Amino acid sequence: MKAFISALLGCDSDPTKSKLGILGYVKGYYGCIEAQGRGSLHCHMLIWLQGGLNPNEIKKRVIEDPSSTFEQRIISFLDDTICNKVPDKPTVSVDIPSNTYHPCAMRGTTMSGYDSELMLTEDAINLDIHNLVQYCQVHWHTSTCYKYCKSGEPKICRSGLDPLNVTLLTTFDHVTGELIMRCLDGLVNNFNITILRAIRCNMDIKFIGSGASAKAVLYYITNYITKSQLKTHVAYAALERAVVKLGQIDSNDTPVTTMSKKLLQKCAYSMISEQELSAQQVSTYLLGYKDHYTSHTYANLFWTSFESFIERSKPSPECY
Template sequence: MFDKGLLNFYITINPTDVYNPIVKFLAGSEIDIDDMLLNKSFLSTILRFDKSKGTAVEGILGHVKVYYGCVESQGQGTLHCHMMVWLEGGHDPNEIKQHIMEAKDTNFCDQLLAFLDDTISNDIPSEPDPDILVPLMVHHLCSVHGVFPISNEEDPWATTVHQNDLHHLVKACQTHKHNLLCFKFDLDESHYCGSSYIDDETGEICLHCLNGMVNNFNSSMWEAVHCNMDIKFIGLGAPAKTILYYIMDYITKSQLQAHLSKFDPADDEIAIRAKELIRKSAHAMISHQELSV
């Protein structure tokens, strides 16, 4: 942040436990652990960033100038990724404040809100036809990868199938339910905002919120990864400060000590494979906190 300034987006990708590549690896599948940890497909296909050249063409969020990705293990041992993204031409909070509060640039405000509304969603899409089956209604939703053909304005049936698929995905993966052990204060049924707006007095960007229990997501990213995710824009005002505080507190937390088991000649083949996977994952997670340049 000292070199590139404040980020524009903070993204979290949280794969499902059951269909996580680590589980498949332990079951005997040949999985490229390095490719999984570095999210190569996500970077090259979704963000369209070429790490080897340090360049990007226009991706889902625009032209990515730089990113910082950190992969870590959850309590159950599965991996998830936190990523900070800087965009070419992206404005930091001071520049946004200048446009909104000082210059009173209504054209800038309208374009910014239109971009954010197109990028971030937090509502369960409607189900146009409950009688049309999609693969995730038969199989586990994280074991299938979307529907084909994709949505097409010239093909109403394809559009309906695509909408059904998205409806069930959001309902199953992005909708939060409070319980005794987990309570997210930023997700509440009372949170509702019919349309995005910018507060004239504070300059705070208030994004539309049609369902207070649905976590933010980008529909294109989400259909690609088919798992729980979160995306936040670093704008202006109290929400931006809260997000930045969370990020700084998160990335500066103390690291847990790693105790890797030694070789035991009595181990069978499965135990050896499991220990080798843990060792590789631990070393990769320590060394692959990467910063694109």
């Protein structure tokens, strides 16, 4: 992650040493490391660019001054930065490492046993990118895609990926000011070619450029970071185990308050012991790696206290 932030984003702990990155000059970033169901770690990151306008400012400039080049310039930037189509195979046949081995396991086209000069040709590099996108970015529907679909209803992928989701051009809706991004292949996740070639693993990249997309991302992030890591069935099992253990204590010799405290204590210990941690998470902790990366220092917001203060200051009857 440090190499990604430094080499690709151009960021440095000393702001005066930051440089132009793949996406432009970065003003700030915040990324969280999360483990998926099978344990592998991945990062969710928000990146703010120098000079970047908020959705309302973008909307205002597009609608109020349609004759300016602003709209076309921002569309050109986005189309150049974000791709969502498998690149065509070169017409010239080239034998490269990712033809034989998994592209994610390769460090580009250079490898012992292959013609070093041929591996640096444009055809070899383009074929490697084709293989990489094909393996990493193309979505294949599985039963997991439809696990929230009810019986009798049409099956819709919960990731929103469908071959019919095709938009040939990136455009602005001049009535609403909403940005409609180009999508050349409905089954390919967005990617940046340079970043993909560097990290060589699946990725998704989105531009938050309209009110609708900003709200959707905000909802997703809020829902994501507040979800419980402890599954409900595991919590109930831990609670049951704590109650059973508590029943082994002689209640005649123990005050009620002590019994209550011990119940809470045993519940907490049981739940903590039932937390699922992958080997990757444990290794990351033991090696002293971070679980989040940020360019700034943030103050803690104690949401419950904040919400209570607002509610006392200005009650909202409609919320009850």
